[in-house]
Amino acid sequence: MTAACAVAVTVKVFTTGLAVTQPRVFDHEDLSARSVQAVLGRDGVTGLSGEPKCPSGLLVEEGVTFTCEMNLSGRTANGSRQVRFRVTNADGGGFEYTELLPPRQ
Numbered sequence: 001m002t003a004a005c006a007v008a009v010t011v012k013v014f015t016t017g018l019a020v021t022q023p024r025v026f027d028h029e030d031l032s033a034r035s036v037q038a039v040l041g042r043d044g045v046t047g048l049s050g051e052p053k054c055p056s057g058l059l060v061e062e063g064v065t066f067t068c069e070m071n072l073s074g075r076t077a078n079g080s081r082q083v084r085f086r087v088t089n090a091d092g093g094g095f096e097y098t099e100l101l102p103p104r105q
Helices: 028-039
Strands: 045-053 065-074 079-089 094-100
Touching (some): 028 045, 028 079, 028 094, 065 094
Antiparallel strands (some): 045 065, 065 079, 079 094
């Protein structure tokens, strides 16, 4: 005689109350638009032609620095230049203009 035995396996998932969150990243279009506003009027910059080239997928993390390539015009800035920014507020996604880098040689 063959006996059949059924085994029931129960898997219990425990929750720890810890939330798994994805890292926040800047919205690329918003970052580009806000970077233009941050640089206009600084270091003699009076205008911009074309769209700035800012990084995509940039983490919203305080202290992070990033550069955008911009085609600038003005008293001290003419042509394609890199502009550096620093994230100042991770909660609100704030950042500030830090410097206009020298033209590439």
